[in-house]
Amino acid sequence: xxxxxxxxxxxxxxxxxxxxxxxxxxxxxxxxxxxxxxxxxxxxxxxxxxxxxxxxxxxxxxxxxxxxxxxxxxxxxxxxxxxxxxxxxxxxxxxxxxxxxxxxxxxxxxxxxxxxxxxxxxxxxxxxxxxxxxxxxxxxx
Numbered sequence: 001x002x003x004x005x006x007x008x009x010x011x012x013x014x015x016x017x018x019x020x021x022x023x024x025x026x027x028x029x030x031x032x033x034x035x036x037x038x039x040x041x042x043x044x045x046x047x048x049x050x051x052x053x054x055x056x057x058x059x060x061x062x063x064x065x066x067x068x069x070x071x072x073x074x075x076x077x078x079x080x081x082x083x084x085x086x087x088x089x090x091x092x093x094x095x096x097x098x099x100x101x102x103x104x105x106x107x108x109x110x111x112x113x114x115x116x117x118x119x120x121x122x123x124x125x126x127x128x129x130x131x132x133x134x135x136x137x138x139x140x141x
Contacts, residue, residue, distance in 0.1 A: 020037050020038060064077075
């Protein structure tokens, strides 16, 4: 939170844009005292802890939509997500190259290793579209 507060103090236009209550200061170059206008580290932490998840999701979705509207369509921004590619191997025979397992089962997504129910091939699905958009995309629309 202290780094966030420092960042906001370094960017007074962002303080104004985010709608913080501005403390007037005629001697300041922007007309307000930036450090007095930005809440303390504790207050920022308290607000973020109590912020409803729906509000955070709204901010994220709105930001992605605004970025998508500004960027060229050929970039397909918002259609792909990044994945963590760190390999996490469970101690199951499918991950042992010396084990007698059919190669078709070793990298088969529907095949679930019996020794570890959380070990799966592929990525965890996380939708970045509404259910209606996913349904239309499934039909090729």
